[in-house]
Amino acid sequence: MLTKRNKIANWILVVVLIALSLFFLFPVIWMLANSFKTDAQITADMNTAAAFIPPVLNGSFFDNYISILTNTSFLRYMLNTLFYAAVLIVLGIIVNGLAGYALAKIKFPFRERWLLVIMLLMIVPMETIITIHFLFVAKLGLLNTVIGYILPMIVNPFNIFLFRQVFISLPDDIYEAAQLDYCSPIKYFFTMVLPMSKSVVATVSVFTFLNVWNDYLWPSLVFTSSDLLTAQIGLNAITANDNTTMGQTLAVITLITIPVIIIYSFFSKQIVEGVVSTGSKEG
Amino acid sequence: MAFFGPALVLLTIFLFIPMILTLIFSFTDFFALNPDITHFVGFENYSQLFHDEDFRQAFGNTVRFMLIIVPLQGLGALSLALLINKVTHCKKYFKVAFFVPVVMSLAVVSTLWIQIFSPEGILNSILGNFGIDPQPFINSASQALPSIAVMSSWQGMGYQMIIFLGGLQAINPALYEAAEMDHASGWKKFKDITLPELKPLCIFVFITITIGAFRMLVQPMIMTGGGPSHSTYTMVYDIYETGTVNWEIGLASTMSIVFAFFVMILTVIQTVVTKERGNKHADKKK
Numbered sequence: 001m002l003t004k005r006n007k008i009a010n011w012i013l014v015v016v017l018i019a020l021s022l023f024f025l026f027p028v029i030w031m032l033a034n035s036f037k038t039d040a041q042i043t044a045d046m047n048t049a050a051a052f053i054p055p056v057l058n059g060s061f062f063d064n065y066i067s068i069l070t071n072t073s074f075l076r077y078m079l080n081t082l083f084y085a086a087v088l089i090v091l092g093i094i095v096n097g098l099a100g101y102a103l104a105k106i107k108f109p110f111r112e113r114w115l116l117v118i119m120l121l122m123i124v125p126m127e128t129i130i131t132i133h134f135l136f137v138a139k140l141g142l143l144n145t146v147i148g149y150i151l152p153m154i155v156n157p158f159n160i161f162l163f164r165q166v167f168i169s170l171p172d173d174i175y176e177a178a179q180l181d182y183c184s185p186i187k188y189f190f191t192m193v194l195p196m197s198k199s200v201v202a203t204v205s206v207f208t209f210l211n212v213w214n215d216y217l218w219p220s221l222v223f224t225s226s227d228l229l230t231a232q233i234g235l236n237a238i239t240a241n242d243n244t245t246m247g248q249t250l251a252v253i254t255l256i257t258i259p260v261i262i263i264y265s266f267f268s269k270q271i272v273e274g275v276v277s278t279g280s281k282e283g
Numbered sequence: 284m285a286f287f288g289p290a291l292v293l294l295t296i297f298l299f300i301p302m303i304l305t306l307i308f309s310f311t312d313f314f315a316l317n318p319d320i321t322h323f324v325g326f327e328n329y330s331q332l333f334h335d336e337d338f339r340q341a342f343g344n345t346v347r348f349m350l351i352i353v354p355l356q357g358l359g360a361l362s363l364a365l366l367i368n369k370v371t372h373c374k375k376y377f378k379v380a381f382f383v384p385v386v387m388s389l390a391v392v393s394t395l396w397i398q399i400f401s402p403e404g405i406l407n408s409i410l411g412n413f414g415i416d417p418q419p420f421i422n423s424a425s426q427a428l429p430s431i432a433v434m435s436s437w438q439g440m441g442y443q444m445i446i447f448l449g450g451l452q453a454i455n456p457a458l459y460e461a462a463e464m465d466h467a468s469g470w471k472k473f474k475d476i477t478l479p480e481l482k483p484l485c486i487f488v489f490i491t492i493t494i495g496a497f498r499m500l501v502q503p504m505i506m507t508g509g510g511p512s513h514s515t516y517t518m519v520y521d522i523y524e525t526g527t528v529n530w531e532i533g534l535a536s537t538m539s540i541v542f543a544f545f546v547m548i549l550t551v552i553q554t555v556v557t558k559e560r561g562n563k564h565a566d567k568k569k
Contacts, residue, residue, distance in 0.1 A: 013370050014372050017370060026409070027384075027395055027437075031395055043403070046404075047408050047411070051405055095290050099290030103287070106287075121294070123547050123551065128305060129302055130527075131522065132304050132305055132536075133297065136301070152297045155297060155298070157294075186285075217500060217501070221527055232390040232391075235394060249398070257387050260387075
């Protein structure tokens with residue numbers, strides 16, 4: 001008797017949650033459905049259920065997407081951002097990885113103090129020093145350059161700490177064996193340490209990518225009007241243009257989200273682990 | 284040391300020196316367009332901030348935003364996690380569905396919700412079906428900040444939901460089995476087992492949302508430009524405008540120090556709570 005009641009209660013819960021999830025997702029459903037419509041169609045559908053249904057598949061179905069990809073520089077902005085992310089992932093792993101390894105395995109003066117400093121740096125909000133970063137980059141004449149954008153973003157106390165926590169549990173005897181083979185420490189780091197720590201390398205790469213892809217304030221300061229814009233800043237430039245229709249705006253924000261969805265679906269395990277272990281994805 | 288060198292150089296240039304400079308500049312009237320006339324002004328910037336209308340309003344807005352988003356997003360995430368933890372079917376679908384807004388960037392969400400909130404937009408059209416008159420949302424000084432708060436909690440809720448789901452799964456099932464032996468009611472189990480077990484995680488999540496609220500910038504930057512009549516102006520917005528638009532680095536540095544003070548206190552509390560959580564788990568394993 002009780003189990004039957006439980007079963008009914010459970011199905012009610014399922015139905016309620018499905019309704020709730022659809023209501024929760026109405027902005028996203030509306031975005032997707034209307035990204036395939038002309039503005040006249042969007043306005044006409046607004047007060048009916050058709051607002052949440054994509055138009056019938058015909059020759060002009062992808063018009064908004066095609067015009068965004070061919071008439072604006074949006075594809076270029078996306079490729080720019082991919083390039084910045086790739087550079088920052090490689091440089092970030094080298095710089096932060098080496099530092100994390102030094103803090104974990106190499107004896108150097110004041111090592112424990114440095115570890116404490118790194119941990120203290122993790123609590124400083126970036127917004128505090130972004131004005132000075134901007135001043136530096138402007139004084140060096142590096143505004144609107146890739147170097148000016150990338151340089152302040154390479155080093156990251158969070159990632160140094162993350163690498164250190166993983167490297168400290170690596171066995172020492174492999175290192176000793178490598179030394180017997182006359183393997184230099186740098187070579188050992190790249191050929192042994194990093195390949196043995198694929199999981200943390202993946203986590204740091206994914207977080208770096210998401211950070212670069214979604215960042216708004218810093219690229220908006222460094223890049224003003226040029227071909228160097230990141231996707232998020234480019235989005236702003238495109239929607240600010242009076243010729244951009246509502247449907248095209250919805251198409252742009254759909255396009256910009258696709259790479260992130262791909263990353264999340266492939267690396268959801270690393271992301272959830274990173275979330276739980278560091279407890280903070282900024283922004 | 285060769286390993287630590289590259290990081291040390293970059294840390295020095297982009298973290299240590301900027302931090303020291305921010306502190307030094309906060310006691311000066313450094314104006315970047317005319318650096319030659321810089322004076323040391325002591326605590327003048329700090330006392331000026333307390334009387335600065337814009338900054339006071341920005342601070343007030345930040346606190347108001349926090350007061351809406353922390354309960355809304357925190358309790359929303361907790362409720363969703365409790366429901367999804369209980370449900371037996373479509374669990375995976377629910378986890379993904381409520382997580383979808385998290386993968387969208389703040390710029391994307393803001394751009395989307397400008398359309399959602401527009402006077403002839405879809406939200407007003409839905410409300411119209413329930414007989415509610417069109418609302419101005421982000422176009423009115425009284426509704427703009429609450430509207431952005433609702434949107435922001437919508438965007439972030441799924442993230443904390445996942446954290447809570449992890450916490451719920453980590454609760455020892457033996458506790459519930461023991462309670463069932465005593466014929467405890469569902470509410471009693473929730474009150475005496477679930478809530479106390481989740482308490483450290485709740486504090487952690489609520490502080491995370493508070494810190495996020497303090498750092499709010501992108502939403503008003505894209506949606507309202509801080510308006511109408513400064514109703515969505517935030518602390519970071521003020522830092523950004525004073526420092527990088529008006530080049531008043533001295534005053535912006537003072538604001539940064541005040542801002543950092545609040546965020547760092549919150550982060551320290553959070554770290555302590557998280558440590559306790561870790562220790563508690565470690566104790567259990569023993």
